[in-house]
Amino acid sequence: MKNTIRCLLVLTLGWWAVDAYGQAEAPASTTPAPKPPAQSPAWSKDVLDVFSTLPIQDEGRVKPLSTYANFKLLKLNGRRKAMNLNGESITPLEWLLDCLFYPDVAKQYKTFLIQNSEVLDALKLTHADKKKRDRYSYAELESGRQTLFSLAQQHAGKETKDMTPLEFQVVNLAQNVHEFEALIHYLDFARHDYGVAANKRLSEFIPGASETPFTAIVTKGHELRNLFTVLSQPVEGVDEATRQKELDSLKTLVSDVGTYGGFAFALSLFPPAGTPKEAPTWQSPAEVMEDAFGAHVPPAHELAMLASLEKLTMATGNPVAFQTQLASLQDQIVKAAESRGEYAKVPLEVSFYKGNYFYNGLVLYVLSFVLVALLWLMPHNRVLGLAAPVAIVVPTILLVIGITLRCIIRGRPPVTTLYETILFITAVVVIVALIVEYMNRRKIALSLAALMGTIGLFLANKFEMKEAVDTMPELVAVLDTNFWLSTHVTTVTMGYAAGLLAAAIAHIYILGRLLGIRREDTAFYKSVARMTYGVLCFGLFFSVLGTVLGGIWANDSWGRFWGWDPKENGALMIVLWELAILHSRMGGYIRDLGVAIACVFGAIIVAFSWWGVNLLGVGLHSYGFTNGIAQALFIFYGFQGVIILLGFVVWIRERMEKRPAPERAISPPEPRPTKRSAKATG
């Protein structure tokens, strides 16, 4: 969207902007030398605090600048930290500020993660001292920039699935480089010397240009446009040479303004006047400039914010002045955002990310798993007996707090995206496991709670890193209903969670019997079987409810209860499989081991429904589509397949062990059910 500004500007400013944007295509050669010295800056805590809570509008929502920095660096760098020139680790916000205010320094940072050095070969760049997968600085890539964009342009028309891995990486790198350039050139407009002060006529025409040249020029945008019209033809009382000279200087001026202002589109920092309904889109400096030279005169408060941003940039390198200007800019932006009711949740979001609930939760789950393992080794140790459950409850509380904060920040129920399904399912699995443990007290569910908590948050973390996009996006129109999100989506994901937990307990059952653990302890296996069955029933309840509620929502939104859409089918498959397990169990066709094996297969169906159908890329639910999950999914299928095979090994082995058993002959035969004629009970 922002890229269209260039085109719009050309339309707005007329032909004389074209020259400017011709230059804009080659920023490396036209970037003015930054005023600040090229050294690794050190940002004070106060400055970082202010910047972190500065609101911007990005991807359709208002968010803190720190959130923007987090996901931008994650996308480019594959992790949430960068190294400065001193070899020190810096935060995403520090990295972003370096990009904005010290671009020459930021160009030296190893910002770009390149998965395969073949990309460098394609760009004809050397990488002798690098690993196959390594990080590169903009400075290292700069000489291959033109080649990169040419290659990317060749492949950009292809569907992602039709690209080779190399082509995909080239396109991806080109996009990342483009986004990085948008940041390092964002404040060029404030760093450039427009030469107004040296031009007497212009300095008279544009008062204030000595203090904030860009803003002063933009403020006079309409007049400059009119002046251009006047000077484009002979002017009475002005000789031709003078007119031409003034016209040329005007062209140069506007061309420079168009060039450097045109780069300032990456961050929409300025809240417009009016309510979000009346004026939903925040402005970037480029858009303010566009308005100034176009049909709309920018409101005074936008020009004031632009001037503050310009002064802030000019104060770079002077900590005291910088902090003063920053306070002024923050005050203006925050007040404007507050007046629109768009700021209240920004500080909460900052504290949410500072809290790092899910990563800390992951660490604590790992710790809890270690404690549970120790508890198995020392079952009578009372300290461990107390510490292990507490160690699981604490990260669970963190997880629940994190999910709740996300709900508050978004004003949405807990599950609206694939990422949130991972968090929610993890929470449900752990909580249900803890409840089962409370009822059962055999440490099995407790162990699984720790393990599943660890796996769940690890996956959530990996998924977030892989996708590298804001995990709190605005919802598409069809999902814009909190009622159905909180009923259908929540219940159906609870069904997924229960299906996975049942499978996890079934793993214990199968592996335990395979390895002969507690072979004589029949009560233990009965207990595990009861847990599996109970969680399966819990899962069936929520799967049925969630699936039917989904149908009712579909009836409300699309006019049909059931449309055989892949996502609907996935949910139905879980229901059918769980019904098949319960009915065959009731019919005596399978017993505890059979139920366990079936539950493991149920995990495959849950995974197919949860992730697999999204990979098909068809259906009305394909908004949940995500790339690159297939490999992990097939590994999961394979693992579950192995467990199922092991379950059959147990079955075959025990049949073989039983066959020659002499006591079999003297034991009364078990009443073994064959085919049932009626459904006796449910």
Next chain:
Amino acid sequence: MKVMDSPKSLDEPEEAEPSSSRTSDSGQPRQPKRRSVVGLVVDFLGSYGLATVLFLLLLLLTYLGTIEQVEMGLFETQKKYFNSLFLVHEFFGVPMLLPGVYLLLVILAVNLIVGGMIRLRKHKTTIGVLIAHFGILFMMFGGLVKYEFGEEGHMTLFENQRSNAFQSYHDWELGISKAGSGEEMVIGGDRFQDMSPNETRTFHSGNLPFEVTISRYARNSQPMPKGPMFEVDQPVIDGFFLEPRPLEPQAEQNIAGAYLTIKDKATGAEQQAIVWGFSQKPLSLAVGQDNWIFDLRKKRTVLPFTIVLDQFHHEFHPGTRRPKLFMSEVTKIEDGHEQQYKIEMNQPLRHKGYTFYQSGWGPENAAPGQPLFSTFSVVRNPADQYPLIACVIVTLGLLVHFGQKLTRYLRAESKRSS
């Protein structure tokens, strides 16, 4: 799947809830009784075994129908796997006959009624199951009503345009009218859509001075000019022939076409022409003294009221192309009375059994001020609210049943720990 026979101590059914046919009331194994054929059939129809097999087959077909959508598209998949009695699916190149979901659901309904309701032991522990089974049955009944009696299609209106009819997505019809008469006779698509390319069907009517024969019907087709450099196996009429095309995965994109032979009853004279569903103008032919119009088009259903699209609004989330809002402001006109409504995603307009859903809009690249169109899915579903009722019943049943089970389990655990 039979996975059993592990040691009794480990693998006995946890909660033996034997059926009446397995044990006597005293709990002793029953002596096998000689059953009549009818009794055996009833036993079979109400058995857990049948239920389990049905669930597994439904699972398999649901999976196959999901995967096949990638290649075949939803409509064809639905027809083949879900709306059918039988089908042939190729497993790794080996064709295999399978029952269709429609047939399986009928059998499941019988199984549910016989085994899950009539023969279910009526006891306080089974009340939840009975309720849940009834709810499922009611939901399936709703599905049947919708399938057999429901209608669906779409209505597309530009701003300030009005209509009192909606078009089917997939069904076609052939309208025949005398030019200027205002009266039309319609041959429904159900009478020719199942024709194979080599089949011909002739339609007679006392009201028409001619017979109409439809031949070479193609579900997806394109009229093409016949060039001198190639031969075609279709008749060439006025330099054009109808080329059958492969079916589109999106079935609504298929454009039907056929050859019509019009035989004048008075003279016996025949003339042949091509009708095509996407023609700009319907076919016009002179028969006797009159001009007749032949219009192959998507099936139209006339509504008892008129809808006017007053205005369409669409919004994207700021700075993105992520849809935020689609909303149509419409006026319903009925018996001279006007009423305004807003139709949005998740907020359809319901009136007289018809429901209008916001389903599309365009043109996407419209210039400011250019009129927009809005597309509504129109559905008439006599069982519209059945799923909601069924959902409440099933939920209640499962809550009662699993609640009882949980209570029993907790009691058992309490005894164990004490």
